[in-house]
Amino acid sequence: MTTTPAIPQQNVNGTHSQKVNAGFRSSKGFIIAVVSIAVFADVFIYGMVIPLIPSILRERLAIPAKDLQKWISILLAIFGGAALLGSPILGFIADKGPSRKTPFVVSLLALAVATALFWAAKSPVELVVARCLQSLSGGAVWIVGNALILDTVGKDQAGTAMGYVSMALTVGSLAGPALGGVLLHWAGYDSVFLVAMSLICIDIILRALMIEPPKNKASQGAVSIPDESEPLLRNGNGQPRYDEPAECPTQSLNQGRERRFTVPPILRLIMSRQLLVVLFASVIDSVLYNMFEAVLPVFVIRTFQWSSFGIGMCFFALGLPSLLSPVFGYVVDSYNPRVVSTFGFTLLTPTLIAMRILDNDPSMRAQIMLFVFLTIAGFAFSAQLVALMVEVSEPVERLERERPGIFGDKGALAQAYALENMAWATGQLIGPILAAELVQLAGWSVMVTVLGAVSAATAVLLAGTSRWASRVVWKRTGETGSEQSVNHGHGEI
CATH class of the missing domain: 1.20.1250.20 (MFS general substrate transporter like domains)
Known part of the structure; x- marks a missing residue:
């Protein structure tokens, strides 16, 4: 009688362990x-x-x-x-x-x-x-x-x-x-x-x-993402109307492959109106955040005579809400990053303007109000940062859907985040300089008012360039149920 050789249990366990480790x-x-x-x-x-x-x-x-x-x-x-x-x-x-x-x-x-x-x-x-x-x-x-x-x-x-x-x-x-x-x-x-x-x-x-x-x-x-830069002009059926003639899929694919060799991916991204809006919002987000680093320590020393401990507590209040960033991320996944980023800039606007009341007021009430304002601002900054981080990827996905192969086989996702990093670095350069000049020339009250107005303008820009705004302005009766089904699950602003 022929017996089947026993499989070494050690090898089986070793292979299984390797697969588990690789999977983890x-x-x-x-x-x-x-x-x-x-x-x-x-x-x-x-x-x-x-x-x-x-x-x-x-x-x-x-x-x-x-x-x-x-x-x-x-x-x-x-x-x-x-x-x-x-x-x-x-x-x-x-x-x-x-x-x-x-x-x-x-x-x-x-x-x-x-x-x-x-x-x-x-x-x-x-x-x-x-x-x-x-x-x-x-x-x-x-x-x-x-x-x-x-x-x-x-x-x-x-x-x-x-x-x-x-x-x-x-x-x-x-x-x-x-x-x-x-x-x-x-x-x-x-x-x-x-x-x-x-x-x-x-x-x-x-x-x-x-x-x-x-x-x-x-x-x-990925699931198809609503296009934030959808054409505003529509035909009589309520559908987007493009001025360019329709192309068959093969023609579009060939043109995408042909053009990708002539225009570097990062330049194509820069020419995306949708990404430019996100990058501009990232610059403003960085400007507003970095102005605290440049101006807040001097302000609390001058107004409240605080030491380094008090300054540290200010930044602690500003950063504490970031512990809820995963919650903001869940909201982004459940609705839409543009909803969250617009909410962040909208919340930041009255918070910055309200800081006018702290100028030249060394009272305990003003000190407590400062921590309240900084905590609210921290919520706004955390919401903005998470939403903009996610939204940077959407123009890349949209261009890939419209012209498959436009960025080559390996895509351009990292280059999109490179542009976001450049936008944040720009804000790091502009923010402290802008805040210091405004405080020196016009005072604390004028500085926070100007920055609040900038935040409000950014919120309007994000809302105005969203797909929701386009649909409200150009909506016609007879929109197909298919479009509504695409929007379902991707909340609009």
Whole structure:
């Protein structure tokens, strides 16, 4: 009698274990966690190091007191300038390269080199190089990380996933300066960088373990998204009317493939009216947020005579609502990102204008009201950030639907987030300058009024360019039920 050889149980278990491990390493939850931790580590280390720059310049580099402000300004400007110049390149590499994981891991090595340069800097040139590397690393984390999440979860769950990333961003930005100051005071200069390097090592392990999903998965399997830039002119049946003659699918596909070699994807994205609106809103969001960093500390010192603890509590109140970012993301998934972003700017408008009453009022009532206003503003900023992060991907999906293959086989999702990173960096440059000039020339009351008006104008722009507004203005009787079914489940503004 012939017996069947027994299968080695160890090999079976080993194969099963490998499959389980591979499945976990490529799972949605693990990838979202890795990206969120990467964003947290980047802003956390940034926040730990930034408060040390004045002491590095004074004590290690022996910069004269009269040149201290100049070098601080230079280092701040270099960070924004490197982000503006490097973002398009990082987005192109992430989209056209063989893997998103490679630039994601390399960016962390750049952060390690930047941290080491800060740690051992003996000349201003080393600090300049460190700031450039730090900026490029942060840009890569943001651009590649967001693209990875869209590749992983698809469009329907993007809001919730982006909510966790937004929460990690704010928690890192709040915890970094606080821990950096405590470590510097109690454990010395080297302890700050030892903690930073330890966090980088943990982050490297997590990023190396991650198995990335196929590129552009979101656009391949996503549910069709209502087009925010639908033509406003309609025919007698209430359907969109295009001035261009209709094309057969084959002709459209061939034209898309032919044109993609002549126009770089990032230029096609810039020419998208829908994306330009989102990018403009991102610039304004960054301007409004960064003005607090430039003006709020001076305002509370002058008005309330607060110390650094009071200033820290202000930023804590501003950042605390970000813990609810996953909730905002769920709302984005359930309705529409344009709904949430418009709500955020609308809520921020009266909040900023109401801050006029705090000017020259050192009373306890004014101090309590400041924390109330900052908390409300924090809700608005968190809602805006999550919604705009998700909405950046929609123009890419729309163009891919209209002209399949227009961005090539690997898509242009990372390049869209590169443009968003450039928009945020622009706001980082404009916001502090604008706020400081307004306060100096016209005072606190005028500054918050102007910024409130800018927020209101942005809300009107977002609402006015939405598909909902187009339908209300141009709606005709006899709209087909099919259009209504497409809109169902994707709430309108």
